[in-house]
Amino acid sequence: MYDVALLIERQLNELDADQIIALHEGLDDTIGYHLLLPVESSQAILTSSMSALGSGQITPITEPDAIEEVQQQIVKAGQSELDASAALLRERGQQVSAVLTEGDPIDALLELVTSSGSSEVIILTEPHIVREFLQLDWTSRAQRKLDVPSVHLLEHVPFDAQR
Incomplete structure (x- = not known):
């Protein structure tokens, strides 16, 4: 088995799935894809949103029920994207495992x-020009x-x- 870890930023589409599989055409081994999709912490999102609304003043959100409800929605949406991404690869005859993470994506x-036991990593992201330039993007961090x-x-x- 040739295992490949995939860190994805959002739900894969058909083009993504086809290109991922194309990278491994011709391998004699069975391929196992292991998807990882990070979701953000509701506390960080709410604090960031409130900071933007409050003229740069950080207003901590202390209502536990509101935080928990937002976190559940974030996780549910992330799980839906992850399940759809895994389904695209499975529809193409691939073996897939999938996990959602709320922690640091690179640590996960x-x-x-x-x-x-992955032998290879594929990182799929949207373009992040500033992060990439400063080498703060996922790929640069992971390669180190x-x-x-x-x-x-x-x-x-x-x-x-992409060239």
């Missing part, structure tokens, strides 16, 4: 690579910590447009 990726080859792909963009 390192743990996934170790636990799955990984001992396996990694590929960065732009989500929903054909291979030839």
Whole structure:
């Protein structure tokens, strides 16, 4: 089994699934894809939103029920995206496991690579020009910590447009 860890920023579309599989055409081994989708903390989102509304003043949200409700909605939406992404790969005959993480995406990726025995990592993101320039993006952070080859792909963009 050739295991591949995939860190995705949002739900895969059909183009993404086809391109991921195309990267491994011709391998004699069975491929196992291990999807990882991070979701943000409701506390961080609410605090950030309130800060933006409050002229830069950070207003902590202390209502536990509101925080818990928002977190449940975030997790539910993330799980839906993750399930749809896994389904696209399964529809193409692939073996897939999928996990949602609320922690640091790179720490979760390192743990996934170790636990799955992945031989390769694919990171799919939207373009983040400033983060990439400053090497604060997921790919740069992961490459500094990984001992396996990694590929960065732009989500929903054909291979030839990524060059």
